[in-house]
Amino acid sequence: KNQVEQSPQSLIILEGKNCTLQCNYTVSPFSNLRWYKQDTGRGPVSLTIMTFSENTKSNGRYTATLDADTKQSSLHITASQLSDSASYICVVSGAGEYGNKLVFGAGTILRVKS
């Protein structure tokens, strides 16, 4: 069964600190992996998209890594800000018949406090 699992479920950090969120997936055949940030009651906003051949991709203070062999990804946030408080969702797209389908993880709720 195609699944995406994220850890931790929730995380509280102090402003200015770094953190790393994890994503493990079993989606096969694999096409690409995305990280989204979703503020409460709003639509998800794309942070990064990585395909099979990409190991690292950055977007400002967000750096995503992908190990396609172990089917693991991480999202590292540096120098956290209060505005980083949100749900971070890992989403994997399957190739072939899965076409336009995305398999969503349950998300990690991040709270940054001052």
Next chain:
Amino acid sequence: DTEVTQTPKHLVMGMTNKKSLKCEQHMGHRAMYWYKQKAKKPPELMFVYSYEKLSINESVPSRFSPECPNSSLLNLHLHALQPEDSALYLCASSQGNIGRGVEQYFGPGTRLTVT
């Protein structure tokens, strides 16, 4: 312009009402999507339109009826909903097949409450 707009932002409807959700994008995207998201859960795919034709229906109950009148507009018609249908309804669009790594842009959502 990378914006997907949705109206209304909030909707409260009774179980016997008929209402519609509207989604619009002007990015020239040919794929449009409806998702349903319950609180503290990830979005669940409902429908996909590709080139204005319904390409994916995730076994959604017939009380939800999608419509794509043109390449920029996507509607979701609602009729005889149940209280458990209360959720955030998200619209999204993409230039092409997201299985190939293209960006998918989400709208802000419509918060639906069924009473």
